[in-house]
Amino acid sequence: MTTVQGEADERFAGLIGAFRSNLADGQELGGSLCVLVDGRPAVDVWGGWSDAARTAPWGRDTLTNVWSLSKTVSSLALLLLIDRGLVDPDAPVATYWPEFAAAGKQDVLVRHVMTHSSGVSGWDQPVTPDDILAVDAATDRLAAQAPWWPAGAASGYHLLDYGHLVHGIVRAVTGLSLGAFVADELAGPLGADFWLGLPAAEDARVSPVVPPPPSRLDLSALPPESPAVRTFAGPVLGAEITWTRAWRAAGVGGAGGQGNARSVARLNALVSGRGVVDGKRMLSAETVDRVFAAPIEGTDLVLGLPLRWGLGWGLRHELSTAYIPEGRVAFWGGWGGSLVTADVDRGVTFAYVMNRMSDGILASERGRTYLRAVYDAL
Template sequence: MSNSAPAVPLDGIVDDRFAALRDAFAANLASGEELGGSICVLVDGAPVVDLWGGWSDAQRVTPWSRDTLTNVWSISKTVSSLAVLLLIDRGLVDPDQPVARYWPEFAAAGKDGVLVRHVLTHSSGVSGWEQPVTGDDILDVDAAADRLAAQAPWWPPGAASGYHLLDYGHLVHGIVRAVTGQSLGDFVAAELAGPLGADFWLGLPESEDARVSPVAPPPPSTLDIAALPPDSPAFRTLTGPPLGAEITWTRAWKAAGIGGAGGQGNARSAARLNSLIAGRGEVDGIRMLAPATVDRVFADPVEGVDLVLGIPLRWGLGWGLRHPGSTTYIPEGRIAFWGGWGGSLVTADVDRGVTFAYVMNRMSDGILASTRAVTYLQAAYAAL
């Protein structure tokens, strides 16, 4: 940072090899391109970068601290996916069996052929709620999951992917609840975040609220939803329900544990959890998944133009995989990844044993990775 730049907080650890990554983050904080955020890089589970900086609030009064949390949007999906992988690993769920085998009510309205795999690859045909539905309606996770179980699919299951924008976690919750008797949030706390010491929450207790940095909403979207055909999966998903970023500021949202979009965490906790993939099921000597279970993430992907996002995507079992037509910023190899609305990103690289995460509060437009996220990811890989 130049001497003329305002004094923006920046703290943490960074291996000398990753100085360019630190400098890129510092420059964006100094310019105001970033408000506040965190970056973490793990190599074989050990941190080589654990940075945090900027401000927790739009007024730039409270620094982003080591333990600041924020709403990580769809990075939450990677944690929900880990919950199902645990059940698969334990032999309690078979991805090639119908969802209704575990959750009988889900067979309604022609969904008896929807497989667990179809949910995890966003190809179930159930990518949102039938109207009328509001943001408040999805905060009762049990009731909102039951609504999904009752409705018909919007396209033939398995035929194509259609991004399960907000309801992914509700569908996973329905499966986890049926198999374990626990909510998805409770299962994640007991079986993933707790054992791994990851400060990640699907359902945040009020006692932790003071640590949460409210997201700064993105600029108005360039996507004209009204121009989409009203019967299209894209229109039905993006309006079922429509959601503004401001809902995440509410206590009700933070408490609900929305597994597709409501996780509260930071780069360190997102990386820690996803390093289970990069470590082929093991972190710091804690084995939670068999290597063969992790291999299933990359087997039999669903590929094609996504019916909701309208771009070519490749979906593995619970994570996105690199597609040469849309996600070329992801390096080659076996990398499971996904991002959050506004530009956050997490990648788990099985071939190199590397996990990368970037979480911030100032949202950019777009559902996939922002320019900032790509800059940081590329700097991390250049250092390797």
């Protein structure tokens, strides 16, 4: 099925052509693309199949697990609390969540969590996939354990626990779970079909991800106590876990969001629109500017790449993410290749969500191709 459905401005013909070509040769199974220019849809398309057996087409409202694109939505939740004066990014996490001060974490700042430099990038062993799906209990475990490196000294990608840490802060400040807060304060008001905690009644719309090829990541040369080994092993997840009701219901804020390109773009348009979507201001421009202020930069202790982290989003780094346009562009990718960019300078939001996963944590070649096509059109 190479038919691409939806609507797109004529100038994005190259983007649509690339998507159609990848559907035709099987690189894509199914997926969706969205481009917002000044908050208005310039591209909203989808195509391919929702299932590996190719029996159900990917539809307008198909959802799938978007992996770490979820982190951008979790970050938006904290930005809202920062904007409302309820959270100070330069205050200790324990100011709001006293239990987090345990085991030497009293000086970990909210900023350190949002820039992946808190020293808490995973769970102490032993920990199982089922353990992290008990979100409250897994969050409490993070509060009790010691950091793996000094806060602020370096970033170390918070692979699976980023959303749990954000949940701990949101829960302490509002009394709500992260998933409930996102539903009430972000997805609901914006009309974004994005879920951190998917009701069973929505399961029929979910496209199960197709797991990626075996990982080429080799950690054997690293000591067992390194943050990379401890993060990737705590716990080891297969993509198949996302097929379960337990995963979809849990609302894992670092990796378990269910959405599509349209909903991911609409949420991240709060950044590219400097707090305004559809004429409705939800964040101050000054709060959005904080995303780009005082980034942390260096070799990430978990991913082993030179990275640049803003407040909740990745920022372009010439050595590792040069495919991201220059300027104030907040971005992140999901395991398997999904990608979202929020370009403040140009007022452009791009999102790509799919079900056939590629190898790698950051953007796939498909995602990079689509992003280049967007900026070629602009």
